[in-house]
Amino acid sequence: MKKLNIVATIKDGLAIGMINFLSLVLTAVLYVVTIWIPYLNVGTTIAMASLPAELAKGNVVNPLFIFDGKYRKNMGEFFILMALMGGAIGVGFFFGIIPGIVLSIAWSFAAVLFVDKNRNALEALRESNELTYGNKWRIFGAEFLVILAMEIVMAILGAIFGIGDVSFLKAIGTIINIAIALCIVPIVYGVEASIYKQLTSGEVIEDAPMPNIPGVTPKAEPAPTPEAPKAEEPKAEEPAAEAPKAPKAE
Numbered sequence: 001m002k003k004l005n006i007v008a009t010i011k012d013g014l015a016i017g018m019i020n021f022l023s024l025v026l027t028a029v030l031y032v033v034t035i036w037i038p039y040l041n042v043g044t045t046i047a048m049a050s051l052p053a054e055l056a057k058g059n060v061v062n063p064l065f066i067f068d069g070k071y072r073k074n075m076g077e078f079f080i081l082m083a084l085m086g087g088a089i090g091v092g093f094f095f096g097i098i099p100g101i102v103l104s105i106a107w108s109f110a111a112v113l114f115v116d117k118n119r120n121a122l123e124a125l126r127e128s129n130e131l132t133y134g135n136k137w138r139i140f141g142a143e144f145l146v147i148l149a150m151e152i153v154m155a156i157l158g159a160i161f162g163i164g165d166v167s168f169l170k171a172i173g174t175i176i177n178i179a180i181a182l183c184i185v186p187i188v189y190g191v192e193a194s195i196y197k198q199l200t201s202g203e204v205i206e207d208a209p210m211p212n213i214p215g216v217t218p219k220a221e222p223a224p225t226p227e228a229p230k231a232e233e234p235k236a237e238e239p240a241a242e243a244p245k246a247p248k249a250e
Contacts, residue, residue, distance in 0.1 A: 002204040004138040009194050010146060012205050016055050017190025024186040026063040027051070043072035046115060053116035055193035056200070071115070081114055081121035105136040109196055131199040142191055150184045 017024065031048055035041050047066035054061055085107050093100030110128040113119045119127060132139060154177050198204050 013191030017186035049111035050115035052192040056197035
């Protein structure tokens, strides 16, 4: 497996996220609104775990798919998977944080494989570890940079709209931060989909074009300057043919 290209992966993830931007935001809203409903929330949680696989296949997500009853079919096995992951990662953090982070990355696609490839708990953990082997810190770097960029934007806006004790400015800042938080969802899922696609296919993206982001006009590249036609060099005149000499009279 080749090493992931962090910049190319983020670009590809942004492109995937932008294609499904509205549907992913609506999916996140529906999930948050219904998370309090017992039994239903199990299926919606498993469905959310399958999102990277659906996006990696190029499918356009229907927000209502999270309510499909098929996702509750294997909830017992899903609970076993979550218990194994949570327990082992908790022990890893107890032993100095770094082991916990490594395990979190190694098993980050176990839930996706559980749904997408119909693996059982142990198979999903083992396969996720094998897929991420050699790319753990690149996976961490790609996701960390995306979240860090959004956090910086939210911090700047929070500082701007939090100046003084003006209630309406704080309200505007809160609304903007909520909007930015919703924007994070498509980008993070897009990056995860790009990583999952590369890891499962074995084809690493070396470069990817920047996606067209709504409201942002891409910078037009200057047209190449046409080359001036080269002046033809004058051809050397050929020497005139000599006139035939008249025969001498004898």
